[in-house]
Amino acid sequence: MSQIQVKTPLKSQNLSDILIEAIVSGDISAGSKISEPELARRYGVSRGPLREAILTLQGIGLVERLPHVGARVVELNKQQLLDIYAIREALEGMACRQAALAMSQSDIDQLEALLNHHQDYLQQNEGQRYFEQDGDFDFHYRIIQASANKHLIGLLCDELYHLLRMYRRQASNHISRPNRALNEHRAIWQALADRDADLAEILMRRHIGRARKLIEQQVDAQAFTSSKGEK
Amino acid sequence: MSQIQVKTPLKSQNLSDILIEAIVSGDISAGSKISEPELARRYGVSRGPLREAILTLQGIGLVERLPHVGARVVELNKQQLLDIYAIREALEGMACRQAALAMSQSDIDQLEALLNHHQDYLQQNEGQRYFEQDGDFDFHYRIIQASANKHLIGLLCDELYHLLRMYRRQASNHISRPNRALNEHRAIWQALADRDADLAEILMRRHIGRARKLIEQQVDAQAFTSSKGEK
DNA sequence: CATGGCCACATTGTCAACAATATGTAGTTT
DNA sequence: AAACTACATATTGTTGACAATGTGGCCATG
Numbered sequence: 001m002s003q004i005q006v007k008t009p010l011k012s013q014n015l016s017d018i019l020i021e022a023i024v025s026g027d028i029s030a031g032s033k034i035s036e037p038e039l040a041r042r043y044g045v046s047r048g049p050l051r052e053a054i055l056t057l058q059g060i061g062l063v064e065r066l067p068h069v070g071a072r073v074v075e076l077n078k079q080q081l082l083d084i085y086a087i088r089e090a091l092e093g094m095a096c097r098q099a100a101l102a103m104s105q106s107d108i109d110q111l112e113a114l115l116n117h118h119q120d121y122l123q124q125n126e127g128q129r130y131f132e133q134d135g136d137f138d139f140h141y142r143i144i145q146a147s148a149n150k151h152l153i154g155l156l157c158d159e160l161y162h163l164l165r166m167y168r169r170q171a172s173n174h175i176s177r178p179n180r181a182l183n184e185h186r187a188i189w190q191a192l193a194d195r196d197a198d199l200a201e202i203l204m205r206r207h208i209g210r211a212r213k214l215i216e217q218q219v220d221a222q223a224f225t226s227s228k229g230e231k
Numbered sequence: 232m233s234q235i236q237v238k239t240p241l242k243s244q245n246l247s248d249i250l251i252e253a254i255v256s257g258d259i260s261a262g263s264k265i266s267e268p269e270l271a272r273r274y275g276v277s278r279g280p281l282r283e284a285i286l287t288l289q290g291i292g293l294v295e296r297l298p299h300v301g302a303r304v305v306e307l308n309k310q311q312l313l314d315i316y317a318i319r320e321a322l323e324g325m326a327c328r329q330a331a332l333a334m335s336q337s338d339i340d341q342l343e344a345l346l347n348h349h350q351d352y353l354q355q356n357e358g359q360r361y362f363e364q365d366g367d368f369d370f371h372y373r374i375i376q377a378s379a380n381k382h383l384i385g386l387l388c389d390e391l392y393h394l395l396r397m398y399r400r401q402a403s404n405h406i407s408r409p410n411r412a413l414n415e416h417r418a419i420w421q422a423l424a425d426r427d428a429d430l431a432e433i434l435m436r437r438h439i440g441r442a443r444k445l446i447e448q449q450v451d452a453q454a455f456t457s458s459k460g461e462k
Numbered sequence: 463c464a465t466g467g468c469c470a471c472a473t474t475g476t477c478a479a480c481a482a483t484a485t486g487t488a489g490t491t492t
Numbered sequence: 493a494a495a496c497t498a499c500a501t502a503t504t505g506t507t508g509a510c511a512a513t514g515t516g517g518c519c520a521t522g
Contacts, residue, residue, distance in 0.1 A: 008482090010298050010505070036474070046507045047474090048279070052286055059290025061382065067241050068474055068513045083380040090325035094317055149314040151292065155386070239512090241475070267504070277477045278504090299483045299504055 011045050015053035018043065023062050023073055024166045034063060034071040060159050062166070076167050078215065084163055085212035089205050091156055092140060095147040096188065096204035100197040103146035108193050111142055115185055122178055133168065136176075137161070139185050143192070143204075175214045181207075242276050246284035249274065254293050254304055255397045265294060265302040291390050293397070307398050309446065315394055316443035320436050322387055323371060326378040327419065327435035331428040334377035339424050342373055346416055353409055364399065367407075368392070370416050374423070374435075406445045412438075 019039075022028045034054060040047045054071050057063045063071040076084075118135050144156050168174050184207045191200035250270075253259045271281045285302050288294045294302040307315075334342075349366050375387050399405050415438045422431035 012505080013298070037472085048506055048508095051475090052282065052505095055283055055286040056290070059287070061385075067244070070474065070514095080381065083382050086325055086329060086380060087322065087383055087386065090321040091318065094321035098317065149317060150311065151314050152318055154292075155318065243475080268502085279476055279478095282505090283475095300485095301504065 010049070012049035012052040012056075015043060015045065015049055016056040019053055019057055020060070020062065020162055023057070024162055024169065026166075026169055028073055030073050030166070030170060031075040032073050034073065036070070060162055062162055074163075076163070076170070078218070081167055081215055082212060084160065084167075085208060085215065088156075088160060088164070089208040089212065091152060091160070092144065092208055093201045093205040095144045095149065095152055095156065096192070097197045097201035098149055098152070099143045099146035100192050100195050100200040102148040103143075103192065107142070107146050108189075111139070111146075111189055111192070114138060114142065115182070115189055118182055118185070122182060136181060137165075143188075173218065175218070176211075184210075241280070243280035243283040243287075246274060246276065246280055247287040250284055250288055251291070251293065251393055254288070255393055255400065257397075257400055259304055261304050261397070261401060262306040263304050265304065267301070291393055293393055305394075307394070307401070309449070312398055312446055313443060315391065315398075316439060316446065319387075319391060319395070320439040320443065322383060322391070323375065323439055324432045324436040326375045326380065326383055326387065327423070328428045328432035329380055329383070330374045330377035331423050331426055331431040333379045334374075334423065338373070338377050339420075342370070342377075342420055342423070345369060345373065346413070346420055349413055349416070353413060367412065368396075374419075406449070407442075415441075 019028070023030075028034075036047050036050055036054075040050045043050070054063060054065070058065050058071065061074065063073055065071045118139070121135065141157065141161075144153055147153065184203070188200060188203045188207065191203055250259070254261075259265075265285060267278050267281055267285075271278045274281070285294060285296070289296050289302065292305065294304055296302045349370070352366065372388065372392075375384055378384065415434070419431060419434045419438065422434055
């Protein structure tokens with residue numbers, strides 16, 4: 001019947017999502033220790049599912065665990081962030097290449113509509129913040145999905161992107177150049193529409209490489225980590 | 232004292248390694264179901280650590296889990312294998328680029344020694360099998376390590392390579408061209424020694440891309456999956 | 463005063479039992 | 493005979509208790 005069978009979600013799976021959000025949003029700050037008893041109490045579950053959620057976070061790379069010591073939220077220093085951008089450059093470049101070959105015409109049309117949408121936001125420059133954050137993610141996300149490479153999608157969307165979002169929120173001094181980024185997005189779209197895989201890949205790599213260079217230029221000390229230690 | 236404090240390893244961590252080896256070696260065959268009670272009995276542990284080990288395997292991508300149903304060892308079809316090779320091409324290409332800039336002269340020398348070693352094995356063509364399997368891994372492994380990119384090393388050595396090893400063992404018809412591969416390794420080494428990052432990356436990508444093309448040419452049906460279902 | 467060992471405490475790792483869900487079987491109905 | 497239902501069974505998800513390990517504080521000693 002119209003009654004949709006809503007399966008009760010697993011606590012451990014729920015917890016993963018909740019904890020990811022808590023960490024990415026900074027609710028649980030970088031470098032802080034994850035106390036199993038405390039979190040178990042806070043979220044009203046036993047330590048079993050909680051530990052499984054932590055295991056998942058470890059797989060994503062959001063926490064690091066030491067035997068008999070516990071888990072800590074990772075701290076991204078500049079070098080690690082650059083390392084991640086290098087990975088992103090390689091993987092998203094490949095995703096873009098595969099998307100150029102695999103994506104449907106309707107995907108291409110929808111992507112163009114998204115770009116027009118972004119342009120509108122940018123012209124009435126009230127929505128600038130939207131474009132910098134979610135808008136940029138939207139564009140990249142769709143291309144990754146269009147690659148139709150399941151493992152690649154998993155790596156980028158389930159693992160790396162959480163780390164990126166976490167960083168962008170932490171780094172108040174995150175530089176971005178919305179207009180230039182939009183132009184680059186347009187160029188990438190054109191290559192995709194032309195089914196030019198080589199160009200699509202190289203444009204995406206340069207696009208991400210430029211973002212990496214901006215990070216390189218930043219002085220080290222600033223705001224990568226919020227508060228050292230925290231017990 | 233000379234008494235080295237050998238910390239007793241965690242059961243869950245131990246189990247991960249044991250299970251990975253069992254799956255990669257085919258001891259637990261592809262597509263088969265992972266029964267928690269059975270494995271717990273077999274390895275003499277409780278279901279707690281076992282579940283944590285399975286979670287880890289899921290993170291690596293060796294098993295897939297469905298809520299309230301359980302975990303199954305993944306089956307690699309041709310498309311998924313090609314997908315993985317695309318990822319490998321992108322990531323190892325980047326690793327090679329970074330290694331060209333980061334690796335020490337002693338790393339370079341040791342890598343050359345390894346290649347000479349491989350050449351010896353190949354000339355007395357008794358050791359051909361060694362070169363095809365572990366020798367090839369050795370070479371790639373060292374370059375990845377030399378990239379000094381912690382996340383990249385983790386992705387390639389802790390996640391992707393288990394899947395690759397699993398495939399190579401399953402696919403009895405795994406084609407390889409040892410002499411050509413060695414030549415390509417030499418060319419990559421030269422680019423690394425010259426600190427030519429651009430060339431090093433493109434050579435590594437082509438090297439892996441060629442392996443991917445060999446897979447593409449294989450007929451689909453053969454031996455990717457051993458036995459369907461197995462209850 | 464600094465250093466090192468001892469001890470109590472807190473946290474993590476593991477276990478066995480209980481609850482919730484899926485699977486397979488038998489029986490019934492059309 | 494096919495299909496649907498109800499039930500029994502096995503497996504997974506979760507819980508609370510117990511064991512093992514790390515941490516911090518206290519005291520003694522140099």
